[in-house]
Amino acid sequence: MFKEMQIIGQFNLGFIITKLRSDLFMVDQHATDEKYNFEMLQQHTVLKGQRLIAPQNLHLPAVSETILIENLEIFKKNGFDFLIDEDAPVMERVKLVSLPTSKNWTFGPSDIEELIFMLSDCPGVMCRPSRVRQMFASRACRKSVMIGTALNTGEMKKLVVHMGEIEQPWNCPHGRPTMRHLANLDIISQD
Known part of the structure; x- marks a missing residue:
């Protein structure tokens, strides 16, 4: 479902804010790119x-x-x-x-x-x-997008779509989570 995520923007030059239906997610740009690059090295090297x-x-x-x-x-x-x-x-x-x-x-x-x-x-x-x-x-790690790097919408979308192309997108190779659920907008609007 990563392809369906809408890019809202970048936060603090390190996190991509996405929306899937009524849910907002925060994606760690470095951890996500690192995990994708790691999986590609594992598969193809x-x-x-x-x-x-x-x-x-x-x-x-x-x-x-x-x-x-x-x-x-x-x-x-x-x-x-x-x-x-x-x-x-x-x-x-x-x-x-x-x-x-x-x-x-x-x-x-x-x-x-x-x-x-x-x-x-x-x-x-x-x-x-x-x-x-x-x-x-x-x-x-060394070849991945670093924290502090400004990304345009296309670059952010590419990182998020890559998450759907690997088997275990939830943590970087060092164990850091790649994404967190921020909020469900339906629940917030009810309050």
């Missing part, structure tokens, strides 16, 4: 891997090894690459050949373990290690 000089044996327990092998595409999107030797003994079938790196962020075996743990609960579902999420949150 394929991390580049840095090849290792020599492949590393991982010595994973059998269950973890199987989870990793069954979810190679998700690991690849996170910048990890492996050599799989089906003929090797269990716990020695997987060798790490590439780790993700991105500017000053480096990742390692603990991130692989975290991904395996996440995928054991939700096999086949695209997920990111917490440190990748932190990196995306940091990048999303």
Whole structure:
């Protein structure tokens, strides 16, 4: 229903006031843009891997090894690459050949373990290690509309419409709410 919201204006160079039928809402322009940018990074970024000089044996327990092998595409999107030797003994079938790196962020075996743990609960579902999420949150914050920035009606409308294009528009990646209900005009006019 975000597309249906009418833009009333900007308050204090940080909040967009919107109206949906009889309800007024206040939208945090930075938190909203940050959440949208974060979700876009989460969905569309394929991390580049840095090849290792020599492949590393991982010595994973059998269950973890199987989870990793069954979810190679998700690991690849996170910048990890492996050599799989089906003929090797269990716990020695997987060798790490590439780790993700991105500017000053480096990742390692603990991130692989975290991904395996996440995928054991939700096999086949695209997920990111917490440190990748932190990196995306940091990048999303820096590229988002800042508090103190004057916006025209079109820019405000774009931010509000974007909220309807993501799955969880209610909080920024750092937990700050993106919007608050201000008032119902029907109730105010009755008083």
